[in-house]
Amino acid sequence: MKNNLYITAFFTLFLSCHFYAQNKEAIPYQPSKSEILERYKQALKLDDAVKNKVFKTSIHAHWQPDGNLFWYSNVLKDSVREYILADATKGTKSKLFNEPKLKKALSVITGKALSQKNLAIDSLNYDSKAKSITLKYDKSYFQVNLSDYSIKSVASLPKDFNKYPKLNDQWARWNFFKTDSISPNKKWSAYIKDHNVFIKSISGGEAIQFTTDGTKEKPYGALAWSPDSNYVVGYHITLVEDLPVYYVLSSLPNTTRGKLKSNPYKQPGDPFTTYEMHLFHVANQKVVKVNTPIIDFFDAPKLDWRKGDATYFTYEKVDRGHQRFRIIEVNASNGETRSVVDEKTKTFIYESRLFTHYNKESNTVVISSEKDGWRHLYLINSLNGKEKQITKGEWVVRSVDSIDEHKKEIWFSASGRNPGEDPYYIHHYRIDFDGKKMVNLTPSKGNHSISFSLNKKYYIDTYSEPDVPTTIELHRTDNGAKIMELEKSDASAYLATGMSLPEPFHAKGRDGVTDIWGIICRPAHFDPNKKYPVIESIYAGPQDSFVPKNFMDRYTAEMQSLAQLGFIVVQIDGMGTANRSKAFHDVCWKNLKDAGFEDRILWIKALAKKYAYVDDSRVGLYGTSAGGQNALGGLLFHPEFYKAGVAACGCHDNRVDKQWWNEQWMGYPVDKNYEEQSNVTNATKLKGDLLLIVGEADENVPPESTYRVADELIKCGKTFEFLPLPGVGHSDGGPYGRKRKRDFFVKHLLGVDAHNRNNDELLQ
Structure with a gap:
């Protein structure tokens, strides 16, 4: 029965799509108000009907x-x-x-x-x-x-004290040291007193004062011992206090007054606390200023001491602007330095995805880099700086699971290596340090995630596609051999409701060569003789890719629900997003207003060319946060294509938003590009219909980002809808905002006047 349902659903979609491709005379879908009311009613029923209809999509072993x-x-x-x-x-x-x-x-x-x-x-x-x-x-x-x-x-359940295999922490690049620190040999105590460095013998005696120029505004701190207890690394710190951003909670209970709130918030261009590195020699009470630039970006770095010779340590430095990354070695005896790694780029180094692992036994470093145009792994000899590329090819290393220094093996995930497959699908691999004996642990087509047994002798592989049910298998780790299938998803009850699965679709991007990938959600039981408006769920933040790749991904639920009102709802990863080549990603550099729109528009046009039921003359888009910036950007910079947009909590001006995110893509110092690409600066270009949504208590993107857009739109006499939400944080508007978004698109893309939810009982 289940197989018959899948086959029936497949052939129904195949035949209808074939018909649509031939049917060039499909007429625009223009429902009456009564039709729309019925669609709202059926959409609510369908939302309820599909709940808890798919099983066995994951297991926790x-x-x-x-x-x-x-x-x-x-x-x-x-x-x-x-x-x-x-x-x-x-x-x-x-x-x-x-x-x-x-x-x-x-x-x-x-x-x-x-x-x-x-x-x-x-x-x-x-x-x-x-x-x-x-x-x-x-x-x-x-x-x-x-x-x-x-x-x-x-009395209780016994606790699980098992230590499960754990991913390497790729984000522990910066240390947060204590100011008081006992030496590894337990003979000395290093501490800060009156903003200066003191070291005292644990056995007693007078403390040795190493510095005298520490002040409240410029103290010493962040002390760290060498493994042999001969040296203390510390910093002369110039403190910077982040300026606040403010918001008002307007609707608190039991008061007639709004409450002013503030948070420290670093915006692009704001200064950082700086760290000037010093060495304090215990034996001769000598202070040595390390011959290295002041650390003026991020916090005091993590130190990696050379095994067997604690005279040397390395630390990592990312220059502000994200265009230079170094691993710097320090000679603790004299404070001299040299660069083990010094990588520079004309665009950006994606700092948050830099991976480094220090192999103590062999004095080598496994490091990630995109310098050959793709994110790959390299082995660096930290003694002489010699480099060997471990992985190579037109594909992307996505993460490193673990490294076995004794076996000289790396366990990692990657995408784009399997020909004839969605290049975003993740597979898992094992490879030797020399780049040989690469084993694909997850060869089956699909997007994979794996979890290991306690001894890493076995692993559980869970994989699927947006339109292919989840399979869960048990494998042997040594050779990847499949032991047995544990579970397989059952979506027959879901398909029986009339709901269809998202369809992956790809088309050529702006260069005519690169495939752009996305998914399509259709309304259930739609009329093959009608052309339906398109709504794009957009998020073009360069930090990742965003189109769902798993079966029954939770992020497609709203898209599929919105489609039931009479829309084709799509999501696309255009150029400028991550997880493809470096060139694909670099499109975003100082160019966030681009948002991959050229690729997105070509993709939707290609979709309309393939399926006659897709109406690319009526296209809207919606998004939150960076997606809110993109949704308004579509109306400002591509009004010939996008006709209506809903922008929620958008970071509309990259000078107003958080420092760490915006400088990564827009660069430092803050230059003319920030102003030229601002939605505030370009608000006068608005055409089409706009709904702005903002939560008054947003601590992620300051609410003023949206208010500044509204202010500029008012000044230039533009018409738009504005929905401020009392007490709401960083959000798409929640249930109420999503209702308003649906009404907005029904009105502006389907031509049915917005419903009065005060009177229409169905729509409460």
């Missing part, structure tokens, strides 16, 4: 200490839960316990008759060695012997 057995649970129809025990060595799975016997045992100990329905267990722990389970039921805890189902009350 609870591994036993032996690393061979694990259990997990599935939630099935009507919230029925099943518990599964899997044996990786045998490649088998079975029920974790006999439910009738467990119910009987619980009934006896609680003195209550249990319902015939599924057993409602709040939480559970399994012990394979004792062959028992401990569970929480009806606010009490019980331990059950699975051999004979004898049962006893216990």
Whole structure:
């Protein structure tokens, strides 16, 4: 039955799409008000009907200490839960316990008759060695012997002390040191007193004062010991206090006054606290100023001391403006320095995705770089600076899971390596330090995520596509061999509602060569003889790519719901976003107003050429945060194509928004590009219909960013809708904002006047 539903859905879509491609005379969909009211009604019903209709999209494996057995649970129809025990060595799975016997045992100990329905267990722990389970039921805890189902009350569930394999922390580039620090040999204490550096013997005696020029405004601090206890690294710090941004909470209960709130908030161009590096020699009480530039971007860096020779350490420095990255080695004996790595670029180095791992045994560093045009891994000899490229090709390393220095192996994820596949799909690999013996642990087509057993002998591979159900498999780590399929998603009940799955679609971008990828959501039961307006859900923030790649991704839910009102809803990753080539990403450099619009417009036009039911003469877009900036940008810079936009909490002027995000893409110092690309500066260009949404309590993007746009639009006499939300933070407007957004698009793209929700009971 399930297979028949999938086949029926596929052929229905295939035949209808074939018909649409031939039907060049489709007429624009122009519903009446009664039709729209019915669509609202049916959309609400469908939203409710599709809830809890797809199962087995993920599992959470609870591994036993032996690393061979694990259990997990599935939630099935009507919230029925099943518990599964899997044996990786045998490649088998079975029920974790006999439910009738467990119910009987619980009934006896609680003195209550249990319902015939599924057993409602709040939480559970399994012990394979004792062959028992401990569970929480009806606010009490019980331990059950699975051999004979004898049962006893216990105080609580045992804690899981297992240490699961953990990703390397790619973000721990900066340290937050204590000002008081005991030396590794426990003989000395280094501390700050009256803003200066003192070191004192733990055994007693007078403290040694190393500095005298520390002040409240410019103290010493951030002390760190060398592993051999011979040196202390510290900094002469010039403190900078971030200026505040303000907002008013207008509608607090039990008061007739608004409340002024403020947060320290660094904007582009604002100064940073600076750190001037010094060395304090314990033996000769010498102070050495390190021969290196003042650290004027980010905090005091993490120090990596050379194993076996604590005279040397390295630290990382990203220059403000994100165009230079260095690994600098310091000779602690004299304060002299040299660059182990010194990478420069004409555009930007994506600092947040820099990966570095220091191999202590071999004095090497595994580092990521995009210098060959793609994000790859390199091995650097930290003693002589010699470099070897580990991964290479026209594909992208996405993350590093772990590094085994003894086996000289790297475990990582990448995308774009599998030909004939969506280049954003993530696969997982293992490779040697020399770039050989690369193993694809997840060869099946789809977007993959994996989790390892405690001993990393096995891994669970979960993969899917937007229109292909999730498969969950158990594999061996040594050779990637599949042991068994654990679960497969079942979407038959979802498809039976009439809802279709998103369709991946790609078309050529502005260069005529590069494929631009996105997804399409259609209304259920739409008329093949009609042309439906297009709404783009846009977020062109350069920090990532955003089109969902997994089956039943939660981010497609609103798109599919909005489509039911009579729209084709799409999402696209244009040039300027991440996870493709460096050239693809560089489009955003000092150019955030571009937002990949040229690619997006070509993509939608290609979609309309393929499917006659797509009306590319009526296109709207909506987004939040950077997406809010993009939504308004579409109306300002491409009014010939985009006719209506909803911009929520937009960072409309990159000078008003947060420093760390905007300088990464727009550069430093703040130059004319910031002003020229501002939605505020360009507000006079507005054509089409606009709804601005802003939360008055937004701590992410200052509300004034949106208010400045509104102010400029008013000054130049533009007509627009404005929805400020009392007490709301950084948001798309929440349930109320989403209702208003739907009404807005119905009015401006379908031509039906906005409903009066005060009178239309259905739309409350």
